[in-house]
Amino acid sequence: MAPLGTQTVPARARHTVTSEAVLDAALTLFAVRGYHGTAVSQVAETLGIRTPSLYNHMRSKRELLETIIERTLDGVEADFEEAVRGVSDPVERLRRATRIYALRQATHRREALVVNRDTRSLEEPALSTLQARRRNQEHALRAVIVDGIRSGAFTVESPELASFAIREMCVSIARWFRADGARSAEQVADEYSAFALQIVGASRG
Amino acid sequence: MAPLGTQTVPARARHTVTSEAVLDAALTLFAVRGYHGTAVSQVAETLGIRTPSLYNHMRSKRELLETIIERTLDGVEADFEEAVRGVSDPVERLRRATRIYALRQATHRREALVVNRDTRSLEEPALSTLQARRRNQEHALRAVIVDGIRSGAFTVESPELASFAIREMCVSIARWFRADGARSAEQVADEYSAFALQIVGASRG
DNA sequence: CCTACCGATCGGTAGG
DNA sequence: CCTACCGATCGGTAGG
Numbered sequence: 001m002a003p004l005g006t007q008t009v010p011a012r013a014r015h016t017v018t019s020e021a022v023l024d025a026a027l028t029l030f031a032v033r034g035y036h037g038t039a040v041s042q043v044a045e046t047l048g049i050r051t052p053s054l055y056n057h058m059r060s061k062r063e064l065l066e067t068i069i070e071r072t073l074d075g076v077e078a079d080f081e082e083a084v085r086g087v088s089d090p091v092e093r094l095r096r097a098t099r100i101y102a103l104r105q106a107t108h109r110r111e112a113l114v115v116n117r118d119t120r121s122l123e124e125p126a127l128s129t130l131q132a133r134r135r136n137q138e139h140a141l142r143a144v145i146v147d148g149i150r151s152g153a154f155t156v157e158s159p160e161l162a163s164f165a166i167r168e169m170c171v172s173i174a175r176w177f178r179a180d181g182a183r184s185a186e187q188v189a190d191e192y193s194a195f196a197l198q199i200v201g202a203s204r205g
Numbered sequence: 206m207a208p209l210g211t212q213t214v215p216a217r218a219r220h221t222v223t224s225e226a227v228l229d230a231a232l233t234l235f236a237v238r239g240y241h242g243t244a245v246s247q248v249a250e251t252l253g254i255r256t257p258s259l260y261n262h263m264r265s266k267r268e269l270l271e272t273i274i275e276r277t278l279d280g281v282e283a284d285f286e287e288a289v290r291g292v293s294d295p296v297e298r299l300r301r302a303t304r305i306y307a308l309r310q311a312t313h314r315r316e317a318l319v320v321n322r323d324t325r326s327l328e329e330p331a332l333s334t335l336q337a338r339r340r341n342q343e344h345a346l347r348a349v350i351v352d353g354i355r356s357g358a359f360t361v362e363s364p365e366l367a368s369f370a371i372r373e374m375c376v377s378i379a380r381w382f383r384a385d386g387a388r389s390a391e392q393v394a395d396e397y398s399a400f401a402l403q404i405v406g407a408s409r410g
Numbered sequence: 411c412c413t414a415c416c417g418a419t420c421g422g423t424a425g426g
Numbered sequence: 427c428c429t430a431c432c433g434a435t436c437g438g439t440a441g442g
Binding site: 034 | 209237239240241242243322324325362363366367369371372373374375377378380381389393396397400403405406
């Protein structure tokens with residue numbers, strides 16, 4: 001996996017730790033080592049403080065994971081709504097929805113990795129709530145495909161399989177994308193949205 | 206995620222634990238909870254024995270993960286070689302390679318989940334060795350795509366992006382597939398291999 | 411296969 | 427923000 005820019009906090013920051021800084025440090029560590037593979041003491045070490053001091057800025061390790069995943073799902077949802085708002089052509093709706101989703105995987109790699117790998121590490125009641133939100137987002141993409149099939153724009157047999165395939169191929173971007181690599185996030189997002197249209201059998205556009 | 210058939214060991218098996226049974230129990234638990242989320246004591250409990258007794262059948266927790274991943278990569282490699290052996294047409298090579306890979310994700314869900322999620326939890330020297338093997342497998346698929354582009358059979362711009370997308374969309378099958386679901390593993394594998402051909406811009410077949 | 415037990419580390423609290 | 431410390435659990439060993 002490409003490097004994720006682990007936090008190295010400047011000395012002066014040691015006296016200005018905030019709850020946002022704790023979340024950011026946790027995000028980097030969870031993305032690299034996984035939730036269960038990360039110790040709270042490592043988060044503290046990243047920030048240059050002792051473990052007990054962390055608890056002035058957070059309630060628990062599990063709350064960190066919940067907040068990270070919740071915020072990420074908020075962002076994905078907002079992205080989707082904005083991307084398809086006012087667009088009625090199914091081809092264009094799918095292109096835009098896939099493009100923005102793929103783009104997010106490249107620009108928010110840590111979040112993508114954590115959501116994908118550790119959502120199941122949540123505990124109730126957050127587990128049910130957030131899993132349901134992920135399902136709803138998947139169903140929203142599927143609905144776009146169903147619309148396209150009804151209108152004759154898409155020819156794919158199973159919208160369910162197609163939407164799974166499209167989502168997961170996008171998620172994988174977070175595993176290899178590098179901001180300093182050969183392709184920009186936008187270029188990758190464009191290519192992946194073209195893949196999506198091909199998967200559903202849209203006329204080549 | 207669909208249920209993974211957690212081991213419930215019959216009472217009479219309690220006296221016939223083997224190293225294979227330990228691996229199988231660990232495989233189920235790692236797939237559900239992740240490597241770091243699984244305690245060795247849970248493996249023992251699944252088998253109906255005490256934790257120290259496990260060590261008559263294994264050397265360490267990390268060796269369990271190494272063996273699981275190593276064997277899975279062996280299987281993937283053998284599958285690929287067999288699928289493309291003697292086939293020269295790039296379209297058919299890609300179809301077969303994708304089909305057998307997709308099929309494996311459906312029929313070996315636990316293995317797929319563990320390799321995908323926990324390869325990075327390995328420690329050296331296994332980490333480097335097994336990551337290199339995964340990379341080689343990815344390159345083998347990419348080479349099929351490159352051949353198809355050279356011969357004019359495929360039109361995709363980037364074989365790198367296409368092979369990533371194809372691999373990852375297949376891996377996701379392990380997350381939702383159910384043997385008692387609406388589609389058989391073979392049907393899913395056929396649909397996904399069609400998706401792969403569409404991604405690379407092969408003539409619809 | 412077991413009981414008994416090891417040092418290390420876990421997430422988190424008390425109290426200042 | 428810290429030191430001191432908590433009970434629980436971790437992977438693993440000794441010895442039978």
